[in-house]
Amino acid sequence: MAREVKKAVDTALVDKIVAKHRTREGALLPVLREVQDSLGYLPQEALERVALGLGLSLSRVYGVATFYSLFYTRPKGRYMVRVCESAPCHVQGAQEVIDALIRELGVSFGETTPDGRFTLEKVSCLGVCGVAPAVMIEDRVYGNLTPESVVAVIQEYR
Numbered sequence: 001m002a003r004e005v006k007k008a009v010d011t012a013l014v015d016k017i018v019a020k021h022r023t024r025e026g027a028l029l030p031v032l033r034e035v036q037d038s039l040g041y042l043p044q045e046a047l048e049r050v051a052l053g054l055g056l057s058l059s060r061v062y063g064v065a066t067f068y069s070l071f072y073t074r075p076k077g078r079y080m081v082r083v084c085e086s087a088p089c090h091v092q093g094a095q096e097v098i099d100a101l102i103r104e105l106g107v108s109f110g111e112t113t114p115d116g117r118f119t120l121e122k123v124s125c126l127g128v129c130g131v132a133p134a135v136m137i138e139d140r141v142y143g144n145l146t147p148e149s150v151v152a153v154i155q156e157y158r
């Protein structure tokens with residue numbers, strides 16, 4: 001049976017980033033951003049190093065890392081699938097599109113497919129309400145979606 005192998009966090013790298021920002025007022029956000037840019041997400045071990053390095057409690061660091069939607073405490077997939085569920089998309093059938101996506105990917109919001117290919121996320125307005133319901137994959141926006149067409153879009157990324 002396959003076993004998950006956790007990659008060790010490069011704590012020296014995290015310490016270096018902390019040292020670079022330590023003297024700045026409000027260092028936590030830039031530190032978290034840079035650590036995430038380097039590691040791809042914010043693993044628990046990295047958050048512990050950041051807390052230690054900045055002299056903050058782990059709960060404070062964890063609270064900030066989980067509050068902002070730009071931070072990820074779990075590994076992200078190769079493709080971010082962002083689904084709009086604001087009112088204009090909702091009234092145009094976003095829920096059916098969302099249901100189709102969840103069925104097709106086999107994950108819920110905030111989760112990544114086991115093959116590491118897709119992470120599903122819900123967002124508010126993507127700014128393309130005229131073509132609701134809409135989904136964004138990486139930097140490409142798809143509109144006027146139906147449950148069938150959103151599955152076809154996902155197939156393009158498989």
Ligand code: FES
Pocket residue numbers: 084085086087088089090124125126127128129132133134
């Ligand atoms: S409400 Fe969905 S794109 Fe604006």
